[in-house]
Amino acid sequence: MNPTDIAQSVAPLTSANLSLFHMFWHAHWIVEAVMVGLMVCSVWVWAIAIDKTLLFSRIRKAGDHFDQAFWSGQSLEELYKSLAANPEHSTGVLFVAAMREWKRSFEGHVRSFAGLQMRIEKVMDVAIAREVEHMERRLLVLATVGSAGPFIGLFGTVAGIMTSFQSIAASQNTSLAVVAPGIAEALFATAIGLVAAIPATIFYNKFVTEVNRQAQRLEGFADEFTAILSRQIDERV
Amino acid sequence: MRRSLTISAIAHAVLLLCCLVAFSTAPLEVPQVQTLSVGTISEKDFTQLTQGVKNAPKLKLDDSKPLVDELGAPKPIDRLADKVANKPEITPDTSASKPQPKPDTKPAHKPQQAKAAPAYKPDQIADLLKKDDAKEPPKQDDKQASDKTAHDAPQFSAEQVSELLDHRDPRREEATGAALNNNANLGAATGAQDAQLSQSEIDALRARISQCWNPPAGVDSTTKVYIVLRALFKPDGSLVQDPIVVEGSASALGPALAESAKRALLMCQPFTMLKPEHYDQWKDLELKFDPQQLLGG
Numbered sequence: 161m162n163p164t165d166i167a168q169s170v171a172p173l174t175s176a177n178l179s180l181f182h183m184f185w186h187a188h189w190i191v192e193a194v195m196v197g198l199m200v201c202s203v204w205v206w207a208i209a210i211d212k213t214l215l216f217s218r219i220r221k222a223g224d225h226f227d228q229a230f231w232s233g234q235s236l237e238e239l240y241k242s243l244a245a246n247p248e249h250s251t252g253v254l255f256v257a258a259m260r261e262w263k264r265s266f267e268g269h270v271r272s273f274a275g276l277q278m279r280i281e282k283v284m285d286v287a288i289a290r291e292v293e294h295m296e297r298r299l300l301v302l303a304t305v306g307s308a309g310p311f312i313g314l315f316g317t318v319a320g321i322m323t324s325f326q327s328i329a330a331s332q333n334t335s336l337a338v339v340a341p342g343i344a345e346a347l348f349a350t351a352i353g354l355v356a357a358i359p360a361t362i363f364y365n366k367f368v369t370e371v372n373r374q375a376q377r378l379e380g381f382a383d384e385f386t387a388i389l390s391r392q393i394d395e396r397v
Numbered sequence: 398m399r400r401s402l403t404i405s406a407i408a409h410a411v412l413l414l415c416c417l418v419a420f421s422t423a424p425l426e427v428p429q430v431q432t433l434s435v436g437t438i439s440e441k442d443f444t445q446l447t448q449g450v451k452n453a454p455k456l457k458l459d460d461s462k463p464l465v466d467e468l469g470a471p472k473p474i475d476r477l478a479d480k481v482a483n484k485p486e487i488t489p490d491t492s493a494s495k496p497q498p499k500p501d502t503k504p505a506h507k508p509q510q511a512k513a514a515p516a517y518k519p520d521q522i523a524d525l526l527k528k529d530d531a532k533e534p535p536k537q538d539d540k541q542a543s544d545k546t547a548h549d550a551p552q553f554s555a556e557q558v559s560e561l562l563d564h565r566d567p568r569r570e571e572a573t574g575a576a577l578n579n580n581a582n583l584g585a586a587t588g589a590q591d592a593q594l595s596q597s598e599i600d601a602l603r604a605r606i607s608q609c610w611n612p613p614a615g616v617d618s619t620t621k622v623y624i625v626l627r628a629l630f631k632p633d634g635s636l637v638q639d640p641i642v643v644e645g646s647a648s649a650l651g652p653a654l655a656e657s658a659k660r661a662l663l664m665c666q667p668f669t670m671l672k673p674e675h676y677d678q679w680k681d682l683e684l685k686f687d688p689q690q691l692l693g694g
Contacts, residue, residue: 181417202409203402203406207406211398
């Protein structure tokens with residue numbers, strides 16, 4: 161058998177069809193699986209990134225909006241009434257949770273001031289935890305893709321190079337035409353891995369910072385609001 | 398979340414399409430290199446190629462462009478004409494003795510005598526020749542032929558010899574003519590024209606020079622100075638003129654070094670280890686005087 165024939169049969173990828181599409185279809189199935197997986201990861205990462213960006217911009221806006229209303233001298237009762245039906249994220253939720261607890265303490269005619277402040281604090285802590293959890297959701301995916309993506313891509317590359325060396329061994333022909341397509345596929349896997357991992361890492365860092373900032377804002381508001389309520393309680397007692 | 402996912406998926410699809418366009422690799426253009434066939438010939442073949450042809454057609458006098466005495470010599474034209482006009486007068490007297498088998502009177506006898514017995518006085522020869530002239534004036538061809546051989550003949554009178562001698566400036570260098578003759582000829586005497594000087598010749602020359610060379614004070618085998626002299630040799634191995642400094646290291650020792658090197662060359666001449674067969678190779682040499690090589694051994 162002619163060596164060139166062997167080369168043709170082993171590596172049907174010729175220079176005429178070296179597009180990404182052909183590169184994908186002629187790859188080994190392991191490499192294909194890695195590529196598809198990384199592609200899905202990339203889509204998911206970007207979906208999360210878009211989602212979180214929108215979420216944080218909404219939270220920031222809502223927080224600013226609430227702060228403006230809260231410090232405008234408006235009666236807290238009215239503010240509660242306007243927000244209770246549909247509390248937005250961020251500080252509004254805290255306010256609603258705390259006010260609800262306050263109201264319950266008074267409306268049940270229990271008038272138990274003793275543990276009121278502690279209860280309000282607890283309620284607000286729970287609300288903060290819930291809010292932070294909501295903000296942090298799916299961020300772990302970003303972290304995972306960011307750290308594991310290059311390795312997965314590397315795995316695909318190693319598998320691809322392995323198969324390309326096998327094709328060299330099969331054709332007993334070390335010409336670049338035999339080796340190049342396999343290596344190109346293999347490197348394509350690493351490329352996709354990096355394409356998925358780099359934005360994931362960047363977005364993860366960005367969003368973690370954002371979550372911390374919002375959590376701090378919530379904590380600050382909780383302390384402030386506790387102080388105000390505690391003053392009220394003391395006045396009533 | 399679903400909206401984000403859709404946006405992301407669409408964005409990826411678009412990006413992939415863009416990549417398909419952007420990464421559509423054109424096959425590398427391999428420049429067509431013209432094949433250059435190289436043939437190898439052995440030294441023997443080369444020698445045979447340049448050996449010359451025994452039955453090559455004889456060159457006419459005009460075709461041959463022999464060694465010229467001086468390149469671009471500003472000879473006045475009238476003097477040239479003078480020479481040409483003078484020569485026929487001289488040559489019949491001097492050298493007609495050789496190519497004289499034709500005359501009937503003494504066939505094959507005279508040339509032998511002329512060679513074997515140079516005791517003939519020029520006057521006697523002249524008488525004989527006058528007789529010949531009276532009988533039969535020599536043909537024009539014979540004259541030319543005798544022209545060529547005239548220089549070899551040793552039996553001239555002093556005045557005639559002096560007339561034949563070149564009275565130009567003795568400082569002259571041999572060089573080849575401006576245009577080379579491309580006609581097939583009898584070839585070089587040694588075959589290979591552009592042979593290299595053999596290693597033994599080079600070594601012998603180096604040994605001789607390092608023997609003769611008395612480097613100036615302050616120069617020993619560790620000094621990092623050198624001087625390159627250009628020396629023009631005569632075929633007998635002596636120098637045509639004083640060596641010329643071609644280049645040298647910038648050093649305070651430079652002038653002294655150059656002087657000592659020149660002295661060494663002048664003292665040691667002639668360099669008999671240079672074989673006359675290879676005269677073309679060593680008639681113009683650039684010699685490097687490097688104490689580290691010549692003195693260090």
